[in-house]
Amino acid sequence: xxxxxxxxxxxxxxxxxxxxxxxxxxxxxxxxxxxxxxxxxxxxxxxxxxxxxxxxxxxxxxxxxxxxxxxxxxxxxxxxxxxxxxxxxxxxxxxxxxxxxxxxxxxxxxxxxxxxxxxxxxxxxxxxxxxxxxxxxxxxxxxxxxxxxxxxxxxxxx
Numbered sequence: 001x002x003x004x005x006x007x008x009x010x011x012x013x014x015x016x017x018x019x020x021x022x023x024x025x026x027x028x029x030x031x032x033x034x035x036x037x038x039x040x041x042x043x044x045x046x047x048x049x050x051x052x053x054x055x056x057x058x059x060x061x062x063x064x065x066x067x068x069x070x071x072x073x074x075x076x077x078x079x080x081x082x083x084x085x086x087x088x089x090x091x092x093x094x095x096x097x098x099x100x101x102x103x104x105x106x107x108x109x110x111x112x113x114x115x116x117x118x119x120x121x122x123x124x125x126x127x128x129x130x131x132x133x134x135x136x137x138x139x140x141x142x143x144x145x146x147x148x149x150x151x152x153x154x155x156x157x158x
Contacts, residue, residue, distance in 0.1 A: 038150050039072070039143035046138045052157050053134050060157045062139060065126040067150035074129075075118030076139040082112065083128040089114050120144060131155065 037045055052058045061083065066072070074080065080089040086099040089112065096105040096114055107114045111123035118140075121127070131139065143149040 036150070036152050037141070038148055039141070040148055041143055041146050044140050044142040046140050047153050047155060048136065048138050049131055049133065049155050050136045050157060051133055058158060059130070059132045060155060062129040062131045063126065063154055063156060064121070064129065065152040066121070066124055067152070068147075069122055069124045070143065070145040070147055070149035071120050071122045072149050072151060073115060073118050073120045073142045073144045074139060075142070076137060077118070077131065077133075080112075080119045081130050083130055087112075089119050091116075091118060 039045060047062070049060050049062075051060045062074075064074075075091075078090070078092045080091065081087060087105070087109070088097045088099060090097060091114065094114065094116075096107060096109065097103070098105055111121060111127075113120045113122075139155075141151070141153060
C-alpha cells in the first residue's frame with residue numbers, strides 16, 4: 001500500500017474510532033440519566049405500569065429511589081403498600097390498615113402520609129411499592145414540596 005493510501009486509511013480508522021467512542025460515551029450518559037427525574041414544585045411525571053397479566057403468576061413493583069427528603073405525591077391507585085411493611089394505605093376509604101390484625105392506624109406514619117388522592121412520601125433512599133394490577137395504568141408522581149425533588153422511579157414487571 002502506498003504511503004498516501006496508508007495515511008488515508010489511518011485517518012479513516014482514527015475518525016471511525018473517535019466517532020464510536022464519542023457515541024458510546026453519549027449513549028452511556030443518556031441511558032444512565034433516563035430514569036432520573038428532577039421535578040420543580042408543582043410539576044408531575046407519569047409512570048406507565050404494564051403488567052404481564054398473560055403469565056400465570058405476575059406482579060409489578062415500583063422501585064422509588066429518592067435522592068432527597070422532599071415530599072412527592074404518588075397517585076393513580078386505590079391502595080398503596082410498601083413491600084414487606086404490612087401496611088395498606090387505602091386511598092378511597094381514607095384509612096391505613098395493619099395487615100395481620102386488620103387494625104386501623106392513625107395517619108401519622110414516619111415517611112408515608114395518606115392524602116385525598118394518594119400518598120405523600122418524604123423518605124430518603126429506596127423503597128419498593130407493590131403496584132400489581134391486571135390492566136395497564138399510569139402512576140402520577142407530583143412534587144408537593146416547595147423545593148425541587150430528585151428521584152429515580154422504575155417499574156419492574158415479573
